[in-house]
Amino acid sequence: MHKSRPVSLATRGLRKDFERPAVDGLDLTIYGGEFYCLLGPNGAGKTTTLRMVAGLLGPDAGTIAIEGIDALARPEDAKQVTAWLSDEPMVYDKLTPYEYLEFVAGLWRIDAATAQARARDLIGWLGLEDQAHTRCEGFSKGMRQKVALAGALVHDPKLIILDEPLTGLDAGAARLVKNVLRERVARGGTVIMTTHILEVAERMADRIGVIANGRLIAEGTLDELRIKAGAAVASLEDAFLALVASEAAAA
Amino acid sequence: MSEPATMAWLASHELRLGWRDLTSLVTAGGRRRRNAIIAIVVFVVAMHAFANWVVKNYATIDIGADPVTLITISSTLLLSWALLLSQAMESVTRIFYTRSDLDLILTSPVSARKVFAVRMARIAAAAAMMALLLASPFINTLAWHGGPRWLAGYGVVAAMAATATAFALALTIALFRLIGARRTRLIAQIVAAVIGAGFVIGLQILAIFSGGTLSRVTALHSPWLVARLPDADSVVWWPARAALGDITALVAVLVTALLVIAGAIALFSARFGEHALAAAGVSAAAVRQRRTSLRLRPRTPSSALRRKEWLLLWRDPWLVSQTLMQILYLLPPAVLLYVTFRHGTNAYVVLIPVMVMAAGQLAGGLAWLSISGEDAPDLIATAPVTPARVLTAKIEAVLGAVALVFAPLTAVLAFESVYAALVLALGIAAATAAATFIQICFRAQARRSHFRRRHTSSRIATFAEAFSSVSWAATAAVAAGPSWLAVIPMAVALAILLGIWLVRPRTA
Ligand SMILES: Nc1ncnc2c1ncn2[C@@H]1O[C@H](COP(=O)(O)OP(=O)(O)OP(=O)(O)O)[C@@H](O)[C@H]1O
Ligand SMILES: [Mg+2]
Numbered sequence A: 001m002h003k004s005r006p007v008s009l010a011t012r013g014l015r016k017d018f019e020r021p022a023v024d025g026l027d028l029t030i031y032g033g034e035f036y037c038l039l040g041p042n043g044a045g046k047t048t049t050l051r052m053v054a055g056l057l058g059p060d061a062g063t064i065a066i067e068g069i070d071a072l073a074r075p076e077d078a079k080q081v082t083a084w085l086s087d088e089p090m091v092y093d094k095l096t097p098y099e100y101l102e103f104v105a106g107l108w109r110i111d112a113a114t115a116q117a118r119a120r121d122l123i124g125w126l127g128l129e130d131q132a133h134t135r136c137e138g139f140s141k142g143m144r145q146k147v148a149l150a151g152a153l154v155h156d157p158k159l160i161i162l163d164e165p166l167t168g169l170d171a172g173a174a175r176l177v178k179n180v181l182r183e184r185v186a187r188g189g190t191v192i193m194t195t196h197i198l199e200v201a202e203r204m205a206d207r208i209g210v211i212a213n214g215r216l217i218a219e220g221t222l223d224e225l226r227i228k229a230g231a232a233v234a235s236l237e238d239a240f241l242a243l244v245a246s247e248a249a250a251a
Numbered sequence B: 001m002s003e004p005a006t007m008a009w010l011a012s013h014e015l016r017l018g019w020r021d022l023t024s025l026v027t028a029g030g031r032r033r034r035n036a037i038i039a040i041v042v043f044v045v046a047m048h049a050f051a052n053w054v055v056k057n058y059a060t061i062d063i064g065a066d067p068v069t070l071i072t073i074s075s076t077l078l079l080s081w082a083l084l085l086s087q088a089m090e091s092v093t094r095i096f097y098t099r100s101d102l103d104l105i106l107t108s109p110v111s112a113r114k115v116f117a118v119r120m121a122r123i124a125a126a127a128a129m130m131a132l133l134l135a136s137p138f139i140n141t142l143a144w145h146g147g148p149r150w151l152a153g154y155g156v157v158a159a160m161a162a163t164a165t166a167f168a169l170a171l172t173i174a175l176f177r178l179i180g181a182r183r184t185r186l187i188a189q190i191v192a193a194v195i196g197a198g199f200v201i202g203l204q205i206l207a208i209f210s211g212g213t214l215s216r217v218t219a220l221h222s223p224w225l226v227a228r229l230p231d232a233d234s235v236v237w238w239p240a241r242a243a244l245g246d247i248t249a250l251v252a253v254l255v256t257a258l259l260v261i262a263g264a265i266a267l268f269s270a271r272f273g274e275h276a277l278a279a280a281g282v283s284a285a286a287v288r289q290r291r292t293s294l295r296l297r298p299r300t301p302s303s304a305l306r307r308k309e310w311l312l313l314w315r316d317p318w319l320v321s322q323t324l325m326q327i328l329y330l331l332p333p334a335v336l337l338y339v340t341f342r343h344g345t346n347a348y349v350v351l352i353p354v355m356v357m358a359a360g361q362l363a364g365g366l367a368w369l370s371i372s373g374e375d376a377p378d379l380i381a382t383a384p385v386t387p388a389r390v391l392t393a394k395i396e397a398v399l400g401a402v403a404l405v406f407a408p409l410t411a412v413l414a415f416e417s418v419y420a421a422l423v424l425a426l427g428i429a430a431a432t433a434a435a436t437f438i439q440i441c442f443r444a445q446a447r448r449s450h451f452r453r454r455h456t457s458s459r460i461a462t463f464a465e466a467f468s469s470v471s472w473a474a475t476a477a478v479a480a481g482p483s484w485l486a487v488i489p490m491a492v493a494l495a496i497l498l499g500i501w502l503v504r505p506r507t508a
Helices: A046-054 A075-080 A097-107 A112-125 A141-153 A171-186 A198-204 A222-229 A236-250 B007-023 B030-058 B067-097 B102-107 B112-146 B148-211 B223-228 B235-244 B247-280 B301-314 B317-328 B331-340 B347-372 B377-382 B387-416 B418-441 B448-457 B459-480 B484-503
Strands: A007-017 A021-031 A035-039 A061-066 A082-085 A159-163 A190-194 A207-212 A215-220
Touching: A007 A046, A007 A190, A021 A046, A021 A061, A021 A190, A021 A207, A021 A215, A035 A046, A035 A171, A035 A198, A046 A061, A046 A082, A046 A159, A046 A190, A046 B377, A075 A082, A082 A141, A082 B377, A097 A112, A097 A141, A097 B301, A097 B377, A112 A141, A141 A171, A159 A171, A171 A190, A171 A198, A198 A236, A207 A222, A207 A236, A215 A222, A215 A236, A222 A236, B007 B112, B030 B112, B067 B112, B067 B148, B067 B235, B112 B148, B112 B247, B148 B235, B148 B247, B235 B247, B301 B347, B301 B387, B347 B387, B347 B418, B347 B459, B387 B418, B418 B459, B418 B484, B459 B484
Parallel strands: A035 A190, A035 A207, A082 A159, A159 A190
Antiparallel strands: A007 A021, A007 A061, A207 A215
């Protein structure tokens, strides 16, 4: 059923070696309007993969296509439709959230009227009205993450790439982020995200990819993964652990 | 290793940290290690040659000197002491506000008082180390020409470092009590810088206007002052006498210094813990910007980047003050040169090299801030803007800021002489471009708050920056002459840039 949809992100033979291969010939295909969760044990290569897709790291081999654009040949065009958010929100201490959004809108060449409407919506939505004109220097991690998220959304990306966006957020903030992402997907946006909270993947993902040692070892909907892992497993956690264990045994 | 949690154990911990800090440059290994050793040897030799040139003639000064000589020595000591004091104040405030291991220490069951006592002693020891290293070429030269009695200078320098540290502790604690933890940081750093620069500037300017000669000591020899000096055997002269090799005076000075630093540590170590806790509890003040309209202005990526750089610079009084402080140190030579050549044909010409030098230094700092000190590198790297465009916008921001500072001065000069203003403008442009170029070659990813540590991250860049600024200043000075010989320093300046280009770190 996915096959008829346009492809949002496609990587072929993606490879990055540090001392040893961190990403080892990865083929990922993510469709438009899909919520895709990338799971894997620590050091599996999730962050490395996403950083290559976001254009933060050059791959040693392979291709990346975002919305049909060759991201290695035309990085600026690919970045125009992409947003990146890491677990460590980096905002400028001396700028206010509003100025931060203004800066991001400038970088993405969003015209002022559009950016303004979106900024107002996002700030209201994320509950930042009271802090909209206060410098970020005293903000908690959750508040910074909200500002960074607003920055990622203010240019209306087609593909949102998130690396563990929920770490360190309280239940309310995490719920807010999840809602925002769900809403993006409902409106046709594509989300690829890594998380260690399996429950989030279970609830939110349309499809889940499991990687270990830089290779994709399983992919599919929750049910498909359960079946692949073996008849006995009930939860995603069981499935995940079984898959990773069998991969480790094979290696 | 000694029993844990005793003073000796803590001291050995501090000693190890201090030692690693000190040797990190030499133990880097490989080519860096070799280069570091070569640089150190060259530096030591150069310092001795320089010291020989400066102090050779003073080696014959006798122990039983008269008050007029003693006041000269004393004021030199006082001057150096001021610099030591400003260094020590920086170290002391750093202890308060560097959170790295303070959390661990304050939550451990070791008495905070002990920890701070040891740490204060470390500051004093580090200050003494540094002072001894810097003074050693001078003392060695004096001893070489004037006999071993001059070696007493080492004792005097150590005593000066100890008392300077004690004063820095007292001053910082006093600031804490008076203005609280939040503002102490900024104020203490500024006070430190002003003490450092102020003494130099004050004394030089005094000398200049009292005699109109280059000699710094003229004011100290004025009849008015000589008539009021204490007798030759007064206690006031003991440090100076100790420096000349008077053993009794040396012992007295050392004992006094030891008592002062021990007293300060005993007195303040208990307070220090409290204040460190207070500093930890400092909240970043919520600064609301005046602007409350929800109107976004349309911007291109380049203008957004430039504006961001300017806003960040403007809103960081701490960084701005640090940068401007560098320029402050250039004031005395400016005044000196100005007054010296005031009666020459084209007096303003001597201001040109100083301003070019200042522009180079300012540009170096700003370029580091905007090119290396990017706090959201991921955002910039994932934005649909080419890296070249980002770099261009950042360079424009630096050039714009430098232009803003120096344009008025250049304009004023243009009323005197259009040619001189032109040379100045070109010199500033060249020095700024060169400093920016050096920072681009050595760019790294760092947090802005590490601004003060940038010099340790690349010594080559720091030296190159200084030499490049000097060369461009010389070029401008000669060109303002006017003389075609300016091409010589210009060639040197360009050679420095070429050298930098060749040795730049090549990381993908
Ligand atoms: N800059 C780097 N230099 C050297 N090795 C690196 C670098 N970045 C990642 N690695 C290595 O690449 C491998 C994959 O790291 P990566 O950060 O992608 O894992 P991850 O799946 O995101 O793990 P985690 O769940 O802990 O975030 C690890 O073995 C890591 O040590
Ligand atoms: Mg990771």
